[in-house]
Amino acid sequence: MEDQDYILFDSYINNELSAEESLAFENRRDSDEAFAQSFRVFLDATIYLQNSIRNEAETNDFKKNLESISTNHFNKAKAVATKPQPSKVFRFAKLAMAASVVIFLGVFAFNQFSNPTYSDYNAHEPMTIVRGSVKDLIAATKAFNNKDYEKANVLLKNVLEKDPENSELQLYYAITNIELDNYKVADSQLNKIIAGESAYKDRALWYSALSRLKQKNIDATIVLLKQISEEADDYKEAQKLLDKLE
Amino acid sequence: MSGKKIHEDQKYIEGLLNNNSFIIQAIYDKFVPKVVNYIKQNSGDADKAQDIIQETIVTIYNQAKEQDLKLTCPFDAYFFLLCKRKWLNALKKNKNKEVTINEEVLSIDDDAQELAFETSLFGEKQALFNEMFQKMGTACKDLIKATFKIKSMEDVAKSLGVTYAYARKKKSLCIGQLTKLVQESPKFNQLNF
Numbered sequence: 001m002e003d004q005d006y007i008l009f010d011s012y013i014n015n016e017l018s019a020e021e022s023l024a025f026e027n028r029r030d031s032d033e034a035f036a037q038s039f040r041v042f043l044d045a046t047i048y049l050q051n052s053i054r055n056e057a058e059t060n061d062f063k064k065n066l067e068s069i070s071t072n073h074f075n076k077a078k079a080v081a082t083k084p085q086p087s088k089v090f091r092f093a094k095l096a097m098a099a100s101v102v103i104f105l106g107v108f109a110f111n112q113f114s115n116p117t118y119s120d121y122n123a124h125e126p127m128t129i130v131r132g133s134v135k136d137l138i139a140a141t142k143a144f145n146n147k148d149y150e151k152a153n154v155l156l157k158n159v160l161e162k163d164p165e166n167s168e169l170q171l172y173y174a175i176t177n178i179e180l181d182n183y184k185v186a187d188s189q190l191n192k193i194i195a196g197e198s199a200y201k202d203r204a205l206w207y208s209a210l211s212r213l214k215q216k217n218i219d220a221t222i223v224l225l226k227q228i229s230e231e232a233d234d235y236k237e238a239q240k241l242l243d244k245l246e
Numbered sequence: 247m248s249g250k251k252i253h254e255d256q257k258y259i260e261g262l263l264n265n266n267s268f269i270i271q272a273i274y275d276k277f278v279p280k281v282v283n284y285i286k287q288n289s290g291d292a293d294k295a296q297d298i299i300q301e302t303i304v305t306i307y308n309q310a311k312e313q314d315l316k317l318t319c320p321f322d323a324y325f326f327l328l329c330k331r332k333w334l335n336a337l338k339k340n341k342n343k344e345v346t347i348n349e350e351v352l353s354i355d356d357d358a359q360e361l362a363f364e365t366s367l368f369g370e371k372q373a374l375f376n377e378m379f380q381k382m383g384t385a386c387k388d389l390i391k392a393t394f395k396i397k398s399m400e401d402v403a404k405s406l407g408v409t410y411a412y413a414r415k416k417k418s419l420c421i422g423q424l425t426k427l428v429q430e431s432p433k434f435n436q437l438n439f
Contacts, residue, residue, distance in 0.1 A: 006422025007415060041439050042425045048375040049421070051312045053394035062265045062307055066300060069267065073274040074296045077282075123256075125318045126360050145360070 001038045009042045116244045118214035121237070122179070127152075127172050144172060149179040167198035171207070178211045186211050202232035209238070218245055255321035262307045273303070277322055281329040289337060298336065302329050305369035313368070319357035327362035332369075371437055378427040386420035393417050 011017050012025050029036045052059070127144045140155035153176035160169050170189050177186035190211065193204035209224035222245055228238045261269025278299055285295040302325070309315045317324065379387070392402045393413075403413040428434060 001422065001426070003419055003422065006425070007418045010418035010421065037439060038425060038429065041428055042421060044371065044439070045375060045421055045424045045428065047312065048372060049379070049390055049424075050394050051308075052372075052376070053391055055311060058265075059307070059311075062262075063304060065265055065267060066270060066303055069270045069274060070296060070300050073271075073278065074292060077292065123316055123318055125357050145364070 001035070005035070005038065006042065009039055010046075012039075013043060013046060116213070116241055118178075118210055121210050121213070121241070124175055140172075144176065149176040152176045153180060153182075167193050167196060167200045167204075171200045171204060174204070174211075175207060178207065178214060181214075183211055183215055202228050202234060206232070206234040206238060209241075213241075221245060255319075256317045258321045259306070259310050259315055259317050262303065263310050270303075273321075273325070277325050280322075281326060284326070284330060285333050288333065290333065294333075294336075298329055298332050301369075302332055305365060305372070308372060309365055309368045315365070317361070319361060323358035324361050324365075327358055328365055331362065331366050367438060370433070371439075374428055374431060374433055374437065375424070378424055378431065381427060382420070382423060386416075386423060389413065389416055390420050 008017075008025065012022065017025060029039055124144075127141045136155050136159050140152050140159060143149075143152035143155060153173070156169060156173040156176060160166070160173055163169060170193055174186045174189040174193075177183070177189065187208065190204045190208045193200050194208065205224055205228050209221045209228075212218075212220040212224060222242065225238045225242050225245075228235055232238070258269055258273060260266075261272075281299055282292060282295040285298065286292070290298075306315070306325075306328070379390075382390075389402070389406065392405055393399070396402050396405065399414055399417075400410055402417075403410045406413065408416075
């Protein structure tokens, strides 16, 4: 890349281009892969520098603290190997851990009293590449895991056209539709999975319930949650949600 | 509090982000012994394990800071995979040494694999950026440091005794230089940019 390209990258990142210039930039980025790749690296470099320099003091504090806990832990392990007597530090650590557990229980209990919403539950399991290494599928997986649901939605739709019976893809496609408030598409996709015999049946029920929760249709949410079988991964979570809703 | 995944173990990530000593201690008590055993069984010792573990925790911390890391699998599996990967990479670098790998049979779910892969990649990218940044001239380094520490470019120019236009242009070119150094590195092609 030439000097003026780097100046252009920086101006684009800092939002200093006119609408027309931005458009020209994006067109070039979409058609010229070498230009696009250099831009990605330039952007990553900028983010890296920004974070490492701005957070330098904080990171150093963290490293120091980590170093001392680590040294303490490994010295203790050596000491235990020669002389099996719990040190004061060790007992203190145990107390400290107990205290932290109490704090967590507190936070947990506090959360239980607020009204549940969809966003309490939308930490989806990351997509993993299902089969083969089709280009769109990799891009879709990346987009999904980066929470770019709009992009994942378009890509998954493409992939599904070639592999319409794949219930794992159907499920992830449905999730993107819930995220984008396309409830009709989401619910009909999920119904297909629920009616079928795949391993994703219960997961689909859970997401159907979450979709109704997001639509604030509490009655339907409850009905769906009750259908989730006891062996399902989401069973416990579903019971907890039911308790809060009923 | 145990067993059920998604979310729950996110507390370890939050704890690292907040530099919470209780949480860091808990990670050492609960998850570190398994990693130490693995490294000891695979041509390593306690000192090597200590370094690998510390580096891994710093990488997780950095990723959490930079990318809003969300844990959707147990911390245990994620952390173990990350340390293991780092250790195997370290062994590979040291080619002169004969190594035998005692693979445990592990049932680690795909989520953990995927997340650990993302974090490793993040860590390797960071290491490459850092390595190349150190190779740059002091003029560029100083300008870049000033730019990201001081918010206003006018103040940066003033503090370095140059004009605004010069500082602005030079900053873009310095990041450009870093970009070029990274792209020319032999490691670049393995990093999925």
